[in-house]
Amino acid sequence: MIPAASNCIELMPQARFEMNQRRAQSKVAHLWDLLDAVTDPEIPVMSIWELGVLQDVCVTHNQGSPAVTVVITPTYSGCPALSVMSQDITSALAKAGYENVRVEIRLAPAWTTDWLTGATKNKLRSYGIAPPDSTACPQCGSECTKLISEFASTACKSLYRCLACQEPFDHFKSI
Amino acid sequence: MGDKKLDDQIAEYALRLGDDALVFGQRLCEWCADAPTLEEDIAISNVGLDYLGRARMALQYAGKTLGRTEDELAFLRDSGEFRNLLLVELPRGDFAFSMVRQYLLDEFELLFFTQLCGSKDDTLGAIAAKTVKEVRYHQRRSANWMQRLGLGTQESQARTQAAIDQLWGYMPELFEMDELETSLLQAGIAVDRLELHSKWLNTVTAQLASANLQIPQIDWQVVGGRKGVHTEHLGHMLGEMQFLQRAYPGLQW
Ligand SMILES: [Zn+2]
Numbered sequence: 001m002i003p004a005a006s007n008c009i010e011l012m013p014q015a016r017f018e019m020n021q022r023r024a025q026s027k028v029a030h031l032w033d034l035l036d037a038v039t040d041p042e043i044p045v046m047s048i049w050e051l052g053v054l055q056d057v058c059v060t061h062n063q064g065s066p067a068v069t070v071v072i073t074p075t076y077s078g079c080p081a082l083s084v085m086s087q088d089i090t091s092a093l094a095k096a097g098y099e100n101v102r103v104e105i106r107l108a109p110a111w112t113t114d115w116l117t118g119a120t121k122n123k124l125r126s127y128g129i130a131p132p133d134s135t136a137c138p139q140c141g142s143e144c145t146k147l148i149s150e151f152a153s154t155a156c157k158s159l160y161r162c163l164a165c166q167e168p169f170d171h172f173k174s175i
Numbered sequence: 176m177g178d179k180k181l182d183d184q185i186a187e188y189a190l191r192l193g194d195d196a197l198v199f200g201q202r203l204c205e206w207c208a209d210a211p212t213l214e215e216d217i218a219i220s221n222v223g224l225d226y227l228g229r230a231r232m233a234l235q236y237a238g239k240t241l242g243r244t245e246d247e248l249a250f251l252r253d254s255g256e257f258r259n260l261l262l263v264e265l266p267r268g269d270f271a272f273s274m275v276r277q278y279l280l281d282e283f284e285l286l287f288f289t290q291l292c293g294s295k296d297d298t299l300g301a302i303a304a305k306t307v308k309e310v311r312y313h314q315r316r317s318a319n320w321m322q323r324l325g326l327g328t329q330e331s332q333a334r335t336q337a338a339i340d341q342l343w344g345y346m347p348e349l350f351e352m353d354e355l356e357t358s359l360l361q362a363g364i365a366v367d368r369l370e371l372h373s374k375w376l377n378t379v380t381a382q383l384a385s386a387n388l389q390i391p392q393i394d395w396q397v398v399g400g401r402k403g404v405h406t407e408h409l410g411h412m413l414g415e416m417q418f419l420q421r422a423y424p425g426l427q428w
Contacts, residue, residue: 077305078228107232107301110308150312151218155225159214175308 016115022056023049031057031068031093038092041084042154045127048072048085052115055106067100068093075111076155076175113174124172130160132174137162139169184359185296186240187258190248191401192302193233194259197249198409199280200226201416205267215270218316222277225309232302250420254410255403262345264400264409268338271324271331275338278317282378283349284310286371295363318382325386332387339383340391347396350375 012020023032035057038048048054056071070089074082086103093101113132116124121131125138136143142164150173152159157170203223210216234245241248262280267273288310291303324335350368352360359365380390399405419426 074228074305076225076228077232077302077309078224078226080224107305108297110301110304112308149214149218150316151214151221153217155221173312175312 010118012117013112013114015109015112016052016117019052019055019115026057028057028059031059031098034092034096035070035089038085038088041081041088043124043127043129045123046120048089050116050120050123051075052111053082053085065100066098067102068098069102069104071104071106073106073109073111079155081154113172116172128169129157130169130171132172135160135171137165137167137169139167140165145169181362182240184355185299185364186237187355188359188365189233189237189299190241191258192299193230193237193248194257195263196226196233197230198257198259198412199263200224200230201412202263202265202267203273206273211270219273222313222316225313229302229306229309232305236298236302246420250417254405254413257400257403257405257409257413259400259409260345260348261397261400261406262342262348264406264412265342265345266408268341269334271334272338272341274317274320274324275335276342277313278321278382279342279346279379280349281310281314281317282382283371283375285314286375287366287368290366290371294365299364321382321388322386325383325388335386336388339388340393343391343393344396348398348400351398351401353401 023029026032032049032054035054036047036049038054040046040048040051040053043051053072053075054070055073056069058069058071059066060069061067070093072082072085072089082105089103090101116132121133124131125134128138130136130138130145135145135147137145137160140162142162144163145160146163148159148161148168150158152170156173158173159168160171161168200223203219203226206216206219207223208216210219230249231245234248238245238248262276265276268276285307288303288307292300292307294300294303321335324331326332350372352368356365356368360367376390383390397406
């Protein structure tokens with residue numbers, strides 16, 4: 001018997017679990033929440049938290065004024081979106097009154113699409129992008145699709161075509 | 176920690192890896208808007224971007240010890256100060272030449288960066304862990320092209336074989352261990368390039384043979400990139416790559 005989806009606990013990679021723990025136990029939960037407004041500039045339905053780029057947020061107090069350190073990790077090593085995300089982090093926090101913000105890039109553990117949760121994958125699908133573990137057509141749902149190119153509009157995507165509805169679509173590569 | 180000599184050696188090693196990626200990334204970008212099909216154009220540019228990202232990570236790391244920024248290292252050094260392999264600086268040639276070079280390098284990098292993941296230097300290990308994921312799909316594409324070109328038309332086969340013959344003498348440099356890398360290998364930081372050779376040769380020979388392509392019997396080889404002794408081509412490439420920073424020092428977007 002297959003239990004209902006609502007009754008399943010999703011399997012989660014260790015690194016994603018640790019990220020979730022850092023957020024759950026953080027004393028500055030409001031800052032994490034603020035950063036939920038920062039999205040991938042190329043996929044605006046997905047926040048940097050959902051993408052797995054946002055790793056940690058810490059605050060230190062130097063003579064009363066708070067200094068925020070935000071730790072992020074790159075997706076693909078040459079992804080130009082990383083610098084845009086850094087700027088967006090700085091300006092989102094500045095708007096909330098945090099002027100002293102440092103964005104730190106951490107390379108390890110290496111980013112993987114395994115960090116995307118089921119809910120995030122569903123978001124991608126309804127946005128028209130096939131999520132990492134599926135090459136079914138996000139438009140019509142057909143499994144009958146064909147790879148056109150491993151490289152597409154951005155580093156993180158490949159290009160497919162649906163043989164049922166004939167529409168091309170982006171697939172979020174699994175790495 | 177605090178070992179000045181070791182830090183200098185690691186910086187030099189990172190500089191080598193960074194220069195390999197930077198110079199090769201620049202060569203790949205020369206195909207942008209000039210590749211045979213739109214899909215290939217996007218593929219080559221994407222692969223080039225991966226190399227550029229790798230170059231930035233490695234040069235930032237080297238620059239910390241060397242006291243120079245990644246941009247200073249990329250744009251303000253002359254060819255004699257570059258430490259890249261000669262293979263990556265050769266002009267892009269025709270599509271077959273570019274794909275053969277990509278393939279030979281991809282098979283090497285797959286082995287090299289898998290090993291480097293276990294480096295005792297955390298940053299080099301982290302760079303390798305990111306890189307190896309990307310090299311996997313680079314290799315899938317270039318190996319696929321070897322099949323298509325080798326088993327394609329008479330002309331595509333001939334051009335691809337010619338590219339292998341031209342590039343073969345640049346291969347030994349990939350497996351050269353000098354004093355620096357030997358010493359870093361003993362410290363558990365660098366990769367033993369020599370040890371990768373037989374596995375690489377077996378894989379490449381089999382893959383090419385299945386595509387009607389042969390490993391040439393040649394008796395020449397060129398090395399020197401690690402010492403800053405380059406072909407004439409690097410200077411020309413840097414002339415274009417560095418023009419803006421040389422003409423307008425410190426210029427920013
Ligand atoms: Zn469809």
